[in-house]
Amino acid sequence: MESDILKYLNEYESIFTISPTNEAKKLAQKYHFLDYMVERYINMFGNLNEVEEYLYSCSFPLIRSIRCNTLRINCEKLEKMMSEKGFILDKVSWLPHGYVVKKSPKKPSLGATLEYLVGYYHIQGLASMVPAYVLNPGQKDIVLDMAAAPGGKTTQLAQIMNNKGLIVAVEKNRERIKSILSNINRLGVENVLLIRTPAENLLKTNLKFSKILLDAPCSGEGLIQKDPSRRYKTTIEDLRKFAITQLSLIKVAYQLLEEGGYLVYSTCSIAPEEDELIVNYAIEKLGMLTVNVSGYPAEKGYETYHNINFSSYVKNCLRFFPHKHGTEGFFICLLRKE
Amino acid sequence: MSFKKGMKLRVNFASYNLVKGILLPVFNKYNCIDKLPEFIDNRIFFILEGKYNQLMMINTDNINLLSQILKDLSSINFYPYSIGVPIVTFNSLNTKPTIALGRYLVNICKNKVEILDPQLIYKIIYGKSIIINSKKLYNDAIIVDNKNNFIAYAKLVQIDEKRTRVIPIKDIGWYLRRGG
Numbered sequence: 438m439e440s441d442i443l444k445y446l447n448e449y450e451s452i453f454t455i456s457p458t459n460e461a462k463k464l465a466q467k468y469h470f471l472d473y474m475v476e477r478y479i480n481m482f483g484n485l486n487e488v489e490e491y492l493y494s495c496s497f498p499l500i501r502s503i504r505c506n507t508l509r510i511n512c513e514k515l516e517k518m519m520s521e522k523g524f525i526l527d528k529v530s531w532l533p534h535g536y537v538v539k540k541s542p543k544k545p546s547l548g549a550t551l552e553y554l555v556g557y558y559h560i561q562g563l564a565s566m567v568p569a570y571v572l573n574p575g576q577k578d579i580v581l582d583m584a585a586a587p588g589g590k591t592t593q594l595a596q597i598m599n600n601k602g603l604i605v606a607v608e609k610n611r612e613r614i615k616s617i618l619s620n621i622n623r624l625g626v627e628n629v630l631l632i633r634t635p636a637e638n639l640l641k642t643n644l645k646f647s648k649i650l651l652d653a654p655c656s657g658e659g660l661i662q663k664d665p666s667r668r669y670k671t672t673i674e675d676l677r678k679f680a681i682t683q684l685s686l687i688k689v690a691y692q693l694l695e696e697g698g699y700l701v702y703s704t705c706s707i708a709p710e711e712d713e714l715i716v717n718y719a720i721e722k723l724g725m726l727t728v729n730v731s732g733y734p735a736e737k738g739y740e741t742y743h744n745i746n747f748s749s750y751v752k753n754c755l756r757f758f759p760h761k762h763g764t765e766g767f768f769i770c771l772l773r774k775e
Numbered sequence: 776m777s778f779k780k781g782m783k784l785r786v787n788f789a790s791y792n793l794v795k796g797i798l799l800p801v802f803n804k805y806n807c808i809d810k811l812p813e814f815i816d817n818r819i820f821f822i823l824e825g826k827y828n829q830l831m832m833i834n835t836d837n838i839n840l841l842s843q844i845l846k847d848l849s850s851i852n853f854y855p856y857s858i859g860v861p862i863v864t865f866n867s868l869n870t871k872p873t874i875a876l877g878r879y880l881v882n883i884c885k886n887k888v889e890i891l892d893p894q895l896i897y898k899i900i901y902g903k904s905i906i907i908n909s910k911k912l913y914n915d916a917i918i919v920d921n922k923n924n925f926i927a928y929a930k931l932v933q934i935d936e937k938r939t940r941v942i943p944i945k946d947i948g949w950y951l952r953r954g955g
Contacts, residue, residue, distance in 0.1 A: 548951070549951055551893065551896060551897070551920065551924070554900060554948065555924040555925070579837075600834050601836065602837075603835050603837060603844075614856055618857055618861075621860070623950045625878060626860075627859050628833065628835055628859065629857075629859065630833070630859075631856040634853055641851045642844075642850070642851060643847055644847055
């Protein structure tokens, strides 16, 4: 591990020291969570009612949603086609191509329709559509997608860019990279250069990018509804390990970004240890600036958590919660390199 | 993608004539040979040579930048996993079109069979043969739905004067079965 990252983590080590209170233990038992997790939620939400609302919301399956793929179809036509098959879609006002699936037939499943196979839509969480819109690449941009599998956001970037410009998508995992290529092919994406390597290897080249998406590997603490095992499988030490990876990756992103370029950092986790702690490093140690993002029904990033004060600029980040926004738990922050 | 010592991988820009030679058998098979020059024009192609050879097609108006990136990568012994859309795999003996190429071929090839019944289409995307009530017009065909979406490459076998068996060779159900 690089010494500056180690030094930074030592500075904020108290974030990883959690002593669950009796209230946390009781709620943890009631909702089958690890007690250290609930103690953190008490710190995050500030009142027990909201903690309970959140824990309760994790018991229900996530609302299913799709992204209409305008590279292949007009969205109104898709709505009509899906309706003829018994799928009732409801347009999400704050997402240009996002739909909630209000009603589905018994067969076929959402991932086995002909419309899915010919690439008219991609099954994607509502909040996970936000990072690509926030990065908002243009048709002349050279975009880096740093941890690209399974390709939902890569293909969404291509859609926003109308298959123009260039996306360099990087994924180190041999198995996971296959899913990116499959999605690229299915969704009619033509502007992606796909590379199997850890993103830090790009530092050996002279490459620089105008826009970077870092949807970082994370604990998935925002996806408990999708995978209930996440209620009890991640330890605080695991969160520390994720933070190390995320800090390393955001530093790599900074080094690969052009001056004046933009970086979107996102995770499918609500853990401040994986979110504000990482963005705070980019602000305080790398000198990056956060950019205010509007137009989404999201909470602001936490300036204070667990008696730790982050840079006040983390308030420009966006937080999505299932109990407040009806989405998966998600964190998104737009940063600029000066 | 880094490779162990001894493994060879190369990426090269593919010239018009080279692309034409590689695609000729496919365009011939599905009766779109007259559209081949038009298909190649204004597109950029690369050949990725490794365990097997792939012809890749990318949509970018910045070929210089793309070349520079590929040069930078190769200078540190890294190679792309894919460049745009892989459209055929080939060796000295044969050329196989990818499912992704089907999307382009449906607009230009004449050896097409349109299947209107969604139930029959679902059979094809589950890799099963179907029987259609028409005479066989060609040996190899592209199967499309009523919206001209690519469904499969297929072999056609005459059963009798009025019926033809459609045997899918490669179909979009692959995305369901193995796509991930």
